Amino acid sequence: MTTDEFGDRRDIPGMIDAWDRVTGAVPFTINQEIPGMLHAKLVRSLSAHARIAAIRVDRARRVPGVVTVLTGAQLAARRDISPYFGPFLRDQPILAENKVRFVGEPVVAVAAETIESAEEAANLVEVEYEDLPAVFDPVAAFEEGSPILHEEPPKMSSLFVDVTMRNRVGTNVANVYSIRKGDIEKGFAEADHIFEDVFSSPAVQHVPLETHVCVASVARGSITVWASTQTPHVVRAQLAEIFGLPLSSVRVIVSTLGGGYGAKTYPKIEPVTAVLALVAQRPVRLHLTREEEFVTVTKHAATVRMKTGLRRDGTITARQSTAYFNTGAYADVGPRVIVWGGFGQGGPYRIPNLFVDTYSMYTNTPPAGAFRGFGINQTAWAHEVHIDMIAERLGMDPLELRMKNVLEEGEAFATGDPVENWHSKELLQSVAENIGWTYPVAPHRNGSRIRAKGLSVSASRAIPLAVSTAAVKMNIDGSVNVLSSSVEMGQGIQTALALLAAEALTVAPSQVHVSEVDTDVTPYDQQSSASRGTYSMGAAVQAAADEVKGQLLQLASEELEVSPADLEVVAGHVRVKGSPDRCLSFSEIVRKSRSGNLMGQGRYRAGGALDPDTGLSLGPGPGHWHQAAGAAEVEVDIETGHVDVLRFNAAVFAGRVINRVQAELQTEGNVAFGVSQALFEEMVFDHGQLQNTNLGDYMISSIKDMPQQLNVTLLEYPERSEIHGVGETALPSIMPAIANAIYNATGVRVTDLPVTPEKVLRGLRLNGNGAS
């Protein structure tokens, strides 16, 4: 079968690379091989917290085929590298130096001719540990007398300007973010009721189908890495710091990722692969097993204590809230996650007096990093269950309580900046109508099964101070190349950018090719995360395309001897207004002007800096408020506590939809994540040792776990022509909507995720319900 039978494959609705995906032709990084490449294997810590007393590598070195066996001490002794990394705090050793801080931490790296030799050698490395007291819970890690993970002050990284570091050296506090808005004492004094509840959520896995993989090559003072990363320019900058090289000497090449969800943001395995390549003087490949992936990065476990004051009529007057985010043994992006986790405690609500402290806590568990929903999952879980609990105590409809308190256009967000294009009320109304919300809740009982509904609403602030740049080239035949460092990871960014460039230049999408990432060639982009690709890189591509359009008009005006103001661009041509015969195709313009090609560049810069002391916005916000509402209908078997999610309505504000299929699928994907995080996903640790290290023991939702009926609403105001990212917008609202529905069915309030059948049954028994 040829593509001709289908016409042009790019005209297939949905994704531009759909054909390649279906035929298995997408070149993933796991397929990257280069001649002479060695294979790497890591020896990982068996202890949660220990001094390394001795490492014996002699037997490993003697394994045939082994080229390099590398320890942290050897790295520390080298003068040509600085062996620590981390996007905010450079606290993570490439290989553990004097001590280990979590079970699974890389201690020794082996490179060999074959993966079998590397594995055999890794098995022969002997490490002696002298165990130290360890701490696993973020609240315990905050207490006086807790074991301390990092005694020495770490080097700071200067990569990001959006987060102020307030790490406390000599404690386990990797960062603090506080909000001091209004007068908290006055706010509580004005309240008729004050309610306080505690909520927690566990570490979970991202589970991209493709685990982390990296191929590195070091030659003649330059480094090339092929990496499965969502942040190619951050990886480049950190490798440059490690090796003391200019950015121009570090090249990061990124193919389509087999999923990311935040797991592939910031350096993970690239530093160790690159130093192995340096020491071995051969290219090296490292590809993590699923078991290794599980201890490489997780979602932050978090505990939130939330106290809210309200007037008798349900108006919120004040909230004081403290959250402890478990960032694991190394900070990774934890110092930024807690900023979202901080303002996330205000939620989408109007809270005039807000007092928030959020801590990024070191513990002896695997590093936690970015996870789809970025700090909002943990806090929406708190504020959305909390508000349902409050509604019940006040005898109010939880929908009405939310409607009364959600922000409206122009009002101040938790960070103080006025919200724009704000639609919480519309979104809530939409899901409530779709699910058929009624109050009082009317659970429907059929034998041992009870059905009921639940609601939630959530919001997040876009990433501030981020920059995207893009270049657009128009070739001599009028076709277009877009150069961008946005990473395609299944979210469909290449399709979105192609559609936007095609639209701006009035050419067919099939005439546009969007590059993959190569930092030698593609311009700077901060990162492919935070649901920012389509709106920020999209804006940069549109600006670059506009620049090309300007050049086309200028060149055509010279050729046609007409003022540019009298020209118009229509369907791949520039023509004289009112005289459609006087017209040049783009190809003719490039050819006749002997331009070779036309090139335009574009840039998008977000605002939104926050004051380090008050946590409040210093100027214009970053725009693009991510807003969602969710409504679930569940059926609970009260004899077993088992929950079926029968229906889910997810509504997100999408502004202007670029590709409807993809935008809907992104939201459906969020529901797939949310259902299993609501009901069963949890990384289980025993003294720091992960107990469910594979996808048999750690389950994620299958297609059969999805709601029988799933409605996605993309709220649009296309006339404003504003694009909103939807990659993670819906997720934070899903878990609380399901839990609230379970409560409405059973009267069982579970405040610690996941809401397992066993927790529900225990609750039923405590309430004197359920059989026997």
Place this chain on the structure above:
Amino acid sequence: MFHRFRVVRPDSVGEAVALLREHGDGAKVVAGSTAMTIMLRQGLLTPTILVSIAGLEALRTIRLRNDALEIGALATHRDVELSAVVRENAPLLSEAFAKVANVRVRNAATVGGVLAEADYASDPPAALLALDAEILVEGSTRRSVPIAEFFVGFYETVLEPHEIITGVRVPLTAHRGYAYEKFVTRSSEDRPCIAVAALVEVDAHGDCVDARIAVGGATETPLRLPEVEATLRDRPIDLAAAAVIGQAYADAAKPLSDMRGSSWYRREMITVWARRSLVVAAAMAVSRGGRQ
């Protein structure tokens, strides 16, 4: 990740047994390799030689012989699920095998494999226990082991290291009511937190002639209590009678704790699911008309 080993593919069961004898503990039998791959990856097994019997097609047959269903050890879960002979003669088995994991796993995992692995959280053992199946084994001699004696404990069977399962023999039963209730607490593709297989035969009055209840997934080895089953005879199986049985099984069980549920929770679930399974099977038996 993988320990080094050699894979050999004998042409007959005899040859396979000889290889097992020769290599002792260093050899392991493999067929569908759904369980073996996981154990090798986790380093739980470190064989030097894997004896792959996957090519012994003769062991894949499913047939009726002498009032029994004979299922070859290499029949896959999917083979059993889709077999018309099984559906006709032991629909409980079709049901139980159909509920294992997902179609990809069922297309690889074999009947012999799931028995030899003796994972407490597998579906087929409880169904086969309810059916009084016999495990056909070949080693120094051929023997058949009643399934009630086959499982000894956690991942442990009566198999000698050199013995291979060649099939199972499932005596035909007259029971017209059956149920296989699988209960999962996580993904729908999970192994059972608990599963209950039930078979019921009634007489023309609707009174119980024979009832069998086997609980899987909850205890080290699947649980059947013939003395409790016997109390159902000669009376109708109503909700109250079924509940008593559920309670009796729960009282007798020593449930495990794992990530699918605590021991407390499993005991509760035995009460519920033994009752429910029995009620479903009894209703089916009654609706299909009793023994004359």
